[in-house]
Amino acid sequence: MLGYLSRRLLQGILVMFLVSAATFFLINLAPGGPSSLMNLNSTAQQRAALEQQLGLNRPIFLRYLNWLGAALQGRLGNSLSQGEPVAPLLAQRLRHTALLAGTALLLVFIFGVALGIWSARKRGRPIDHLVGLVSTLGMSLPEFWLGTLLIMLFSVRLHFLPASGMLTVGAPWSLSDLLVHLLMPALVLSFVLLPNVVRFARSALLEVMEADYVRTARSKGLRERAVLLRHALRNAWIPIIAMLGLILPQLLSGSVVVESVFAWPGMGRLAVQAAMNRDYPVIMATTVLAAAIVILTNILIDLLYSLVDPRVVHA
Amino acid sequence: MPSRSLTQLRRPVARVPGRPGVLALLLRRPAGWISLALLVLLYGASFLGPLLDHHSATATHPLHALLGPSWLHPLGTDDLGRDELLRMLYGGRVSLSVGLISMVVALVAGLLVGGLAGYLRGAVETILMRLVDAFMAIPAFFLILAELAVFGSSPPVVILVVGLSFWGQMARVVFAESLKMRQREFIEAAQALGASRTRVFFRHLLPQVVPSAIVLGTLGVGWSILTEAALSFLGLGIQPPLASWGNMLQNAQVYVWTSPWLAIYPGLAIALAVLAFNLLGNALRDVLDPRIR
Numbered sequence: 327m328l329g330y331l332s333r334r335l336l337q338g339i340l341v342m343f344l345v346s347a348a349t350f351f352l353i354n355l356a357p358g359g360p361s362s363l364m365n366l367n368s369t370a371q372q373r374a375a376l377e378q379q380l381g382l383n384r385p386i387f388l389r390y391l392n393w394l395g396a397a398l399q400g401r402l403g404n405s406l407s408q409g410e411p412v413a414p415l416l417a418q419r420l421r422h423t424a425l426l427a428g429t430a431l432l433l434v435f436i437f438g439v440a441l442g443i444w445s446a447r448k449r450g451r452p453i454d455h456l457v458g459l460v461s462t463l464g465m466s467l468p469e470f471w472l473g474t475l476l477i478m479l480f481s482v483r484l485h486f487l488p489a490s491g492m493l494t495v496g497a498p499w500s501l502s503d504l505l506v507h508l509l510m511p512a513l514v515l516s517f518v519l520l521p522n523v524v525r526f527a528r529s530a531l532l533e534v535m536e537a538d539y540v541r542t543a544r545s546k547g548l549r550e551r552a553v554l555l556r557h558a559l560r561n562a563w564i565p566i567i568a569m570l571g572l573i574l575p576q577l578l579s580g581s582v583v584v585e586s587v588f589a590w591p592g593m594g595r596l597a598v599q600a601a602m603n604r605d606y607p608v609i610m611a612t613t614v615l616a617a618a619i620v621i622l623t624n625i626l627i628d629l630l631y632s633l634v635d636p637r638v639v640h641a
Numbered sequence: 642m643p644s645r646s647l648t649q650l651r652r653p654v655a656r657v658p659g660r661p662g663v664l665a666l667l668l669r670r671p672a673g674w675i676s677l678a679l680l681v682l683l684y685g686a687s688f689l690g691p692l693l694d695h696h697s698a699t700a701t702h703p704l705h706a707l708l709g710p711s712w713l714h715p716l717g718t719d720d721l722g723r724d725e726l727l728r729m730l731y732g733g734r735v736s737l738s739v740g741l742i743s744m745v746v747a748l749v750a751g752l753l754v755g756g757l758a759g760y761l762r763g764a765v766e767t768i769l770m771r772l773v774d775a776f777m778a779i780p781a782f783f784l785i786l787a788e789l790a791v792f793g794s795s796p797p798v799v800i801l802v803v804g805l806s807f808w809g810q811m812a813r814v815v816f817a818e819s820l821k822m823r824q825r826e827f828i829e830a831a832q833a834l835g836a837s838r839t840r841v842f843f844r845h846l847l848p849q850v851v852p853s854a855i856v857l858g859t860l861g862v863g864w865s866i867l868t869e870a871a872l873s874f875l876g877l878g879i880q881p882p883l884a885s886w887g888n889m890l891q892n893a894q895v896y897v898w899t900s901p902w903l904a905i906y907p908g909l910a911i912a913l914a915v916l917a918f919n920l921l922g923n924a925l926r927d928v929l930d931p932r933i934r
Contacts, residue, residue, distance in 0.1 A: 340771075341771070341774055341775050341778055342778075344771070344772075344775040345775050345778055345779055348775060349779075349787060352787065352788065352791060353787065353790075353791055462916065462919055462920065462923070463912075463916065465863075465915075465919055466863065466867075466912050466913075466915035466916035466919055467912050467915075468867055468870050468871065468874075468890075468908060468911050468912065468915075469871075470870075470871055470874045470890065471890060471904075471907075471908030471911065471912070474890065474893075474894060474897060474904050474908070475904070475905075475908070477897065478897050478901050478904065482897055482898055482901070574780075575777075575778075575779075575780040575781065576780075578780035578782070578783070579780045579781050579782035579783070580782075582782040582783070582786070582875075583782070583871045583874070583875070586875055594782070597782075597783055597786050598786060598875050598877070600786075600790070601786040601787070601789055601790040601877055602790075602876065602877065604790050606790075609786065609787050609790050610787075612783060612786075613779060613783045613784065613786075613787045616779060616780045616783040617778045617779040617780070617783075620778050620779075620780060621778050
């Protein structure tokens with residue numbers, strides 16, 4: 327187990343290293359890279375001074391190692407557009423994204439798994455087809471359009487919910503204010519993921535329901551409810567947990583769009599603004615952090631397997 | 642060369658006479674003919690529709706700005722007085738082309754990388770597939786944002802960036818398929834007959850892998866239409882005055898309070914196009930690969 331864990335961690339570190347190096351070289355080698363920040367009217371001296379200040383006159387490998395060394399100590403440089411250090415800014419934005427994405431994930435798990443189970447129990451009946459059809463429709467809806475439509479309905483028409491932001495500007499902090507702002511973005515974000523979760527939960531349960539031990543449980547006269555909850559669902563959890571690793575990148579990508587629609591001050595919105603402003607240290611940091619989250623979660627999920635399913639032995 | 646003629650002797654037959662082709666099988670399914678009809682309609686309207694109208698999609702008419710739907714302008718006009726319907730047709734050309742071309746990019750990259758890794762194995766597999774792992778670890782949107790920040794947002798860059806964000810997924814599927822195929826007797830037979838590795842790869846292995854890649858690619862077109870739309874909506878994709886469904890929606894955001902119709906139709910068009918490709922992909926999977934359900 328420990329050997330497995332350390333091997334997985336090592337692999338993760340290696341992939342992280344690859345990701346950060348690739349991103350760094352992409353940003354720095356490209357024609358539009360950091361050196362293009364300079365004003366065309368600036369003198370050669372000014373340009374040299376700026377390159378000196380940003381350390382752009384040194385070889386790229388050295389600069390990458392420099393970045394890596396600083397990043398490992400939690401220093402990610404200064405934002406070019408805002409001048410402040412990237413690390414604290416990113417930490418704050420990450421908390422906001424975690425709140426939004428976590429809420430969406432919770433919603434999608436509750437509704438997705440429930441709908442999937444329901445659909446599997448009614449396999450081949452109209453309700454199963456209906457869930458399938460709605461899933462396909464849901465996969466085709468652009469989340470930013472859905473967000474705009476909801477804003478049009480609930481904010482513009484009905485004045486029910488605030489159209490954007492995380493808190494009412496100027497008002498004292500309150501939980502209800504936060505929740506009211508959270509509701510629409512979290513719903514839209516969870517809607518993006520829902521079709522996948524429903525399909526996955528459905529097929530996971532269907533597979534388990536055909537197993538011998540389910541037939542045994544039924545034939546010894548257990549009620550359907552007990553068969554489902556105590557025998558079938560327990561084993562269906564494994565693929566459902568595995569799916570978490572698969573939808574996480576989707577969740578993070580989705581948060582980029584949803585945060586922008588609802589002006590939610592999270593990491594995704596920060597990444598969009600950084601891309602607009604060509605704020606390279608921020609772009610570098612958000613990209614690597616997003617990858618780190620995905621890699622770490624996948625390692626955690628592998629470990630979770632062995633907790634959920636004692637048969638999984640990591641040698 | 643005798644070996645050459647022998648390997649050519651049994652070329653895979655595309656269609657057995659008397660057995661219906663892929664298109665015929667597709668048309669038998671509701672999902673198949675509905676999606677194909679939708680696609681013919683969307684592509685036809687976008688590429689042929691504007692030919693019927695001599696108006697320009699970019700010329701502005703400030704006096705006719707933000708008019709509601711009427712007989713003259715069935716979908717109203719936008720903030721610069723341009724006909725919304727005409728712009729949607731021109732936008733369709735861009736959005737539908739970006740979706741299709743970027744998936745061709747992903748298809749070619751995925752087939753080559755996944756196919757070679759699966760066929761050659763060894764060091765090639767390790768290097769290529771770890772590269773795919775690294776790529777796949779970065780959530781697509783963050784990678785795309787970084788790339789657009791560096792290379793700018795011209796249409797070719799958008800196409801390339803969207804396509805290359807899907808190649809990893811494609812490569813994994815192709816890799817898994819090629820691993821299965823390389824064990825099969827027809828590959829062994831071709832090798833035993835003296836066919837070169839290049840020949841076995843391109844003439845025997847790849848054609849067997851293509852159907853699964855096409856299924857994934859069809860679903861992927863829907864995905865890349867959505868992605869391009871989202872990027873353009875964020876202001877980082879297709880740039881105005883060139884219309885795309887995504888940047889039309891971005892423009893409409895400012896006017897949701899006064900001219901809500903601008904925010905409805907382009908989104909509907911995106912949803913229909915993506916739905917059509919998703920349905921077609923599912924129908925194709927049933928036809929080409931009846932094992933998976």
